[in-house]
């Protein structure tokens with residue numbers, strides 16, 4: 039896979055600290071994610087999840103600390119290895135969904151057209167609808183396709199289900215993302231939709247006030263009779 043230098047670590051954050059105008063948003067965040075993992079990045083509003091994902095994507099530089107993607111420092115060079123679904127991203131409203139996907143297919147060298155077609159079917163995208171006329175949930179699904187139709191080895195999703203109805207969330211979580219998790223691709227997903235995503239995660243990283251407050255293997259939690267939701271409540275209540 040692209041940029042795969044043979045390391046088994048897809049993403050490594052070492053003592054990542056972010057300060058904006060003296061306000062500390064992230065404080066020495068350290069964790070690493072092995073290849074093939076599907077990790078949930080969970081935490082209350084304002085905990086620092088989106089900021090951390092922006093730094094991991096290489097689009098934002100931390101005040102201190104470092105991020106490595108498959109062993110390389112995060113930045114322009116590593117962008118091709120990462121598919122990012124940003125928080126509050128916007129698609130060009132004047133295009134139809136089909137026009138946007140055709141454009142995205144030309145834009146990304148790792149675009150999988152067959153996969154795009156499957157995703158359009160399973161997420162029920164009407165290709166003729168102009169993006170400006172799509173509902174919030176429809177646009178969120180189109181954004182998700184823009185990310186998942188790529189074959190990038192690392193996928194960073196920030197709130198992929200904003201505006202998506204409950205049944206569709208469950209369907210996307212159980213079929214689409216699980217289907218893509220072939221043990222090769224690595225996912226880090228920031229979400230508040232813990233119940234729908236719980237079955238998918240094999241690891242959870244809990245962020246509170248800009249710090250990693252818990253980092254658990256989901257299998258270990260299950261062995262202890264604890265669910266992801268209970269663990270979240272235990273840490274943040």
Ligand SMILES: Nc1ncnc2c1ncn2[C@@H]1O[C@H](COP(=O)(O)OP(=O)(O)OP(=O)(O)O)[C@@H](O)[C@H]1O
Pocket residue numbers: 058061063081082083084085086087088089090
């Ligand atoms: N550019 C900025 N300038 C000042 N403060 C910022 C900036 N970006 C983020 N923050 C602050 O940093 C904190 C973390 O924000 P962030 O969006 O990363 O949190 P989050 O965990 O993604 O929240 P949510 O779950 O609500 O999406 C918040 O208090 C936010 O107000």
